[in-house]
Amino acid sequence: MKERVFITGASGFIGYHLVQAALEAGLEVHAAVRPSSNLALLTRLKSAYSDLAFVNTDFSSKNNLLALLKSGNYNYIIHGAGLTRAKTPSAYNLVNADYTLSLAEAAMASGIPLKRFVFLSSLAAIGPRAYDEKQPITESSSPAPVTDYGRSKLLAEQYLEKLTGLPLTIIRPTAVYGPGEKDLFVLFKTLNSGLDAYIGSKPQRLSFVYVQDLVDATLAALKEPGSQTKVYNISDGKAYDRYALADCFKAWSGKKAFRMHLPVALIRMIAGVLDLAYSSSSATPVLNKEKLNELTAPNWICSIDAARSNLNYQPRYDLAAGMAETLAWYKENRWL
Template sequence: MNTLLTGGNGFLGTWLARALAARGDTVACLLRPSSDASGLAGISYSRVEGDVTDTASLERAVPGRDVVFHLAGIRRAATRDEFMRVNAEGTRNVCEALLRAGGKARLVLCGSLAASGPSSAGHPHVEEDPFHPAEWYGESKAEAERIVLAYADRLPVTVIRPPRILGPGDHENLTFFKLIKKGIRLEIGGGPRPLTLVDVEDVVDLLLVLAERPEALGQSFFCGGPQDFTMEQLQDIGARELGVHPRTVKLSPWMLKGLAAAADMVTQATGRKLPLNRKLARQLLAPAWTCSGAKAERLLGFRPKRDLEDSIRRSARWYREQGWL
């Protein structure tokens, strides 16, 4: 299989590139000239310089591919327009480049649970639920998915919607491990607040299924298992793996919001990005971030198989070994 990855140097992209190369597939990664590709070291791949906002580079990168995995996007930006320009319109650019190349290559878009927004406790999101994103990033991912599925009559397209992903190399959950390493365990009042978590290798496995199965075409799929966790449980498992006995710091919702507002003020004044911000506070205070993987199991026979407690332990060990903690 001749594949192109956008965002191939990111956390998920490096794991996918490694899996594709191990199978003997041809792997090309669309990377900006300034991109850090150190995570791809040791993986057999070719580098194609470009960007999803640069249509000329897509014209060069797309022809001859069997599958394009579109993982590229931004998670942080100062304005809604910037999220839309990269995450939504960049997706449209990929679709248009595929059409001009003949419309034969399959497009697998990496969407996000953020497009659906928070769920309610006891009622995980299913794919048929309407989008209710809670912030600009989620809005842009929802629009990207709408764009892709609007091309379903002209292109073979499919979408994966991962929840919070765990595994070695992840930056999104690193803050909580850093706090644990410092002896602090956060507990936010008003909980528990369930989370659907998934191991990065399970996400890769479903991406590979979506690249090949005809039943996946024109469809979107959550990637989630039967067991939900809370952020407190994640911290407890990480603490045991790191051999730390942290003290619990209890925060009320209003205290968390106040600290997040103060952190944003520091960031604006100094340019220094702190681990806490208003966006993270809103995520932590949502009643739940859960989704059901039943559709992927029903239509594709896919079910995540990694033990999530082991995923948390693997992450903690990797952070420690790499000196991130």
């Protein structure tokens, strides 16, 4: 009998790739979805794999979560659902921290044969470092998140780590890119139009991870033995300057783009105007004052030594290789 995994956030960018990889690895996958979820890509997978089921999930109801988990009798849970944009700290905390705690508590109370609970956190939970910091961010670095999003992910980690007996692995990816990603795609679309724009002129040290490498690390974490809590930072193991993404795009496309540096004060003012314009909307702008704290941070370099040692994590893609596949997908699907 195949082992069964419950994957939340399944209709999202990372979630879709996790579902596909889990199916290819021979797992039976139950994908957590909501009535509002876009299931177009997952439906294509379902037509190819009989071991994929959709599960309507209400994270606001602990009783419903408990019944769902008992019914599923899951061996593994990968919790990737969460908010990346919200208007208030309380909104972030409700979805990213409180709902995460509810799911974990339900898993422990359900009596299911749970071998591993993998929580997809973020390097934003630890926060960036000074540009000239010699040591990369490690799993034991003191947390200093610079956004409400990062603080909500840190709060979720703290909640989970207090649950005695939960077989927990926390994965903290850096900036994730790959086929179907929408936030960084805005940058590629701008480059495609001939503009290579930056916020401010100060140097930055950045890290990235191709989505397939993140998926590999996440699935490897399912097989960790015992019930001890493990934490892993995930990137491709390299350091990049702030122009690396644009340089990869130009090398791939053969296009030229005009490079310009916009004053931070100007962009902060624009972000404030956008925040105000969206104040009565349920949507949140891609550029906002909160996000600027991450976009202008000087140093996101992290160590992946722990993942290399314990998960046998060996990134297969550096930025050039990952970007080549990503941009080819955008072109094939007529995004570019």
